[in-house]
Amino acid sequence: MTQVPRYNDMLWPTVEALRLLGGSGTIEEVNDAVIGGEHYTEEVQGVLHGDGPGTEIAYRLGWARTYLKKMALADNSERGVWSLTDKGRVVSEAEIEPLRQAVLKEKRSRRRDRKESEMEDETEETRDWQDQLLDEVMKLAPDAFERLAQRLLREAGFINTQVLGRSGDQGVDGVGVYRLSLISFPVYFQCKRYKGSVGSGAVRDFRGAMAGRGDKGLLITTGTFTAEAKAEANRDGAPPIDLIDGERLTLLLKEYRIGLTVTTRVVEDVTVTKGYFDGF
Numbered sequence: 001m002t003q004v005p006r007y008n009d010m011l012w013p014t015v016e017a018l019r020l021l022g023g024s025g026t027i028e029e030v031n032d033a034v035i036g037g038e039h040y041t042e043e044v045q046g047v048l049h050g051d052g053p054g055t056e057i058a059y060r061l062g063w064a065r066t067y068l069k070k071m072a073l074a075d076n077s078e079r080g081v082w083s084l085t086d087k088g089r090v091v092s093e094a095e096i097e098p099l100r101q102a103v104l105k106e107k108r109s110r111r112r113d114r115k116e117s118e119m120e121d122e123t124e125e126t127r128d129w130q131d132q133l134l135d136e137v138m139k140l141a142p143d144a145f146e147r148l149a150q151r152l153l154r155e156a157g158f159i160n161t162q163v164l165g166r167s168g169d170q171g172v173d174g175v176g177v178y179r180l181s182l183i184s185f186p187v188y189f190q191c192k193r194y195k196g197s198v199g200s201g202a203v204r205d206f207r208g209a210m211a212g213r214g215d216k217g218l219l220i221t222t223g224t225f226t227a228e229a230k231a232e233a234n235r236d237g238a239p240p241i242d243l244i245d246g247e248r249l250t251l252l253l254k255e256y257r258i259g260l261t262v263t264t265r266v267v268e269d270v271t272v273t274k275g276y277f278d279g280f
Contacts, residue, residue: 002043004056007063008100012093013038014064015073015084024083028247031061035227045197045226052195053134053223053246071099130250133260137222137249138193145193146173148258149220152249153189155256171209178216186214192221200228203241215239222246 017033049059068074073088146163153161153176161176173191177184190206198221210217224245233241
């Protein structure tokens with residue numbers, strides 16, 4: 001069985017990744033930097049968390065970030081950008097484990113429910129609505145997922161969007177025309193309703209299917225892409241392939257309100273003006 005590194009083995013690599021990125025980075029940037037720096041294989045990157053579609057390595061990297069936050073070494077903004085704190089910029093590798101143990105000790109001292117799961121407690125950044133939305137998307141038949149991609153591209157401004165996947169197009173599921181100011185160009189897309197990670201081979205195959213048709217490609221999956229797939233998508237000398245993974249897919253569905261309802265809550269702070277009624 002493929003062994004995925006423990007979250008505590010990812011703490012120092014995450015600090016190093018943030019330093020390499022200049023002190024801050026998006027979740028995707030940090031994950032890519034850790035995976036690339038540690039040279040995790042595509043097999044390791046493809047191990048599912050539970051039944052998927054997310055991967056175990058992404059889950060444990062999220063857990064590592066949560067611990068770094070509890071250790072006061074990193075923090076995150078509302079936009080999902082993680083950054084090192086002053087303490088995180090100077091911490092040494094030897095200090096990481098003692099700091100983690102201190103967090104665990106404090107956690108045990110205030111835990112009241114002995115049955116509380118540590119895993120549940122330490123995954124604060126898990127986005128429940130995204131998991132639920134991906135579960136619903138995974139229930140779609142392949143052709144229905146292609147139609148969902150078609151709808152999404154239309155909402156994003158594509159015109160003349162067509163699904164071609166059932167017409168024997170050898171890996172190209174559809175095409176749409178993206179208009180940018182005074183110019184427009186065709187974009188071919190492929191949909192992978194997939195659990196786990198999409199590897200570099202899938203990117204190469206899609207690029208091959210596009211050959212002779214156009215230079216712009218979009219690969220959409222409910223899962224994730226391995227570091228090798230991302231590198232292949234932007235390989236020098238080859239037409240670039242844009243990638244949309246499951247997390248980004250859910251954010252786009254949220255942006256265009258497809259398959260979910262977003263309710264905005266307004267909170268009022270009310271302060272009584274003392275003395276206001278004295279003159280009545």
